[in-house]
Amino acid sequence: MTKQKYIVTVLGAGVWGNALAVLARRNQHQVRLWSRRSFEPLASAISEAKIIISAVSMKGVRPLVEQLQTVHLPKHSILVTATKGLDPLTTLTPSQIWQTAFLNHSVVVLSGPNLSKEIERGLPAATVVASNELKSAETVQQVFASDTFRVYASSDPLGAELGGTLKNVMAIAAGVCDGLQLGTNAKAALLTRALPEMIRVGTYLGANPETFFGLSGLGDLIATCDSPLSRNYQVGYQLAQGLSLEEILSKLEGTAEGVNTTDVLVKTAVRQQLAVPIAYQVYRLLHGKITPQQAVQALMARELKEEFSDLDL
Numbered sequence: 075m076t077k078q079k080y081i082v083t084v085l086g087a088g089v090w091g092n093a094l095a096v097l098a099r100r101n102q103h104q105v106r107l108w109s110r111r112s113f114e115p116l117a118s119a120i121s122e123a124k125i126i127i128s129a130v131s132m133k134g135v136r137p138l139v140e141q142l143q144t145v146h147l148p149k150h151s152i153l154v155t156a157t158k159g160l161d162p163l164t165t166l167t168p169s170q171i172w173q174t175a176f177l178n179h180s181v182v183v184l185s186g187p188n189l190s191k192e193i194e195r196g197l198p199a200a201t202v203v204a205s206n207e208l209k210s211a212e213t214v215q216q217v218f219a220s221d222t223f224r225v226y227a228s229s230d231p232l233g234a235e236l237g238g239t240l241k242n243v244m245a246i247a248a249g250v251c252d253g254l255q256l257g258t259n260a261k262a263a264l265l266t267r268a269l270p271e272m273i274r275v276g277t278y279l280g281a282n283p284e285t286f287f288g289l290s291g292l293g294d295l296i297a298t299c300d301s302p303l304s305r306n307y308q309v310g311y312q313l314a315q316g317l318s319l320e321e322i323l324s325k326l327e328g329t330a331e332g333v334n335t336t337d338v339l340v341k342t343a344v345r346q347q348l349a350v351p352i353a354y355q356v357y358r359l360l361h362g363k364i365t366p367q368q369a370v371q372a373l374m375a376r377e378l379k380e381e382f383s384d385l386d387l
């Protein structure tokens with residue numbers, strides 16, 4: 075059976091927006107790539123689109139939503155969000171912002187272990203499309219699925235989104251671990267303890283704990299924490315080399331969302347008394363309160379406890 079072809083508009087022409095456009099084009103959809111620097115007006119870029127994908131960084135989400143509210147959205151269009159971040163003002167996730175702004179549209183989260191440079195090279199990868207309206211997730215699944223990109227549907231958008239968002243904080247920690255050459259045992263311990271920390275916060279925020287064991291959680295944690303292609307990993311790695319955060323960010327190609335996410339996460343965790351020991355050390359490191367070595371010492375010196383004592387699955 076031939077798959078239906080759609081007009082797909084990608085908003086945000088950063089590296090991820092470009093990679094998503096490549097994927098949709100490979101499946102012969104009519105793809106329009108729009109950025110805030112485009113000559114084409116936003117209204118014309120989204121006209122008659124079935125799928126509207128937001129691939130802007132977190133700081134661009136609210137301005138983009140506000141701009142879209144001033145134009146006419148095609149009636150049955152599906153909004154897809156691929157941003158991995160948290161709003162500093164409200165702590166809302168991008169999908170929550172999109173859904174609140176466009177109550178009559180389906181919102182689908184696209185999230186998974188998807189380092190854009192590998193995807194652009196056509197290397198095999200998998201992802202998750204998640205929505206409260208599973209039919210919309212399945213439409214997006216068909217749009218992107220190919221013999222090099224395997225797409226799973228899910229009905230937990232918040233879980234899929236938070237997996238991709240919270241792992242960015244852990245990727246900074248993983249970069250520090252590798253930058254300090256702490257070894258494979260340390261890295262395994264770090265990633266294994268990172269997952270329950272993500273689940274603790276994620277379930278508090280309303281996600282399904284099981285989702286974190288899937289591609290958008292554990293999968294993305296492994297990919298991002300083990301690859302120099304990850305900007306968040308690079309931030310941690312270079313902090314361990316003694317560079318300042320300002321220096322690193324000024325030379326970084328693209329956005330490292332984990333820097334802002336760490337702030338939002340730690341503030342929420344402190345307010346709600348959630349244990350986030352790894353994120354807390356990343357926070358202190360990013361704010362110049364400790365050195366990378368002191369962050370490691372602080373994690374190793376924590377009170378001894380049972381392995382699963384604070385994870386209620």
Ligand SMILES: NC(=O)C1=CN([C@@H]2O[C@H](COP(=O)(O)OP(=O)(O)OC[C@H]3O[C@@H](n4cnc5c(N)ncnc54)[C@H](O)[C@@H]3O)[C@@H](O)[C@H]2O)C=CC1
Binds near residue numbers: 086087133189329
């Ligand atoms: N690069 C990757 O491998 C992946 C990135 N992501 C996520 O996708 C999002 C975008 O990432 P990248 O493309 O890598 O970042 P990037 O830094 O390359 O691009 C960010 C894009 O957002 C746009 N933007 C920022 N503020 C804006 C505003 N006010 N209005 C309109 N557009 C605005 C920029 O113009 C740019 O096109 C991030 O949340 C990232 O975590 C998700 C999966 C993979």
Ligand SMILES: O=C(CO)COP(=O)(O)O
Binds near residue numbers: 298
């Ligand atoms: O989310 C990503 C891979 O899934 C990209 O990670 P970085 O934003 O750290 O590059």
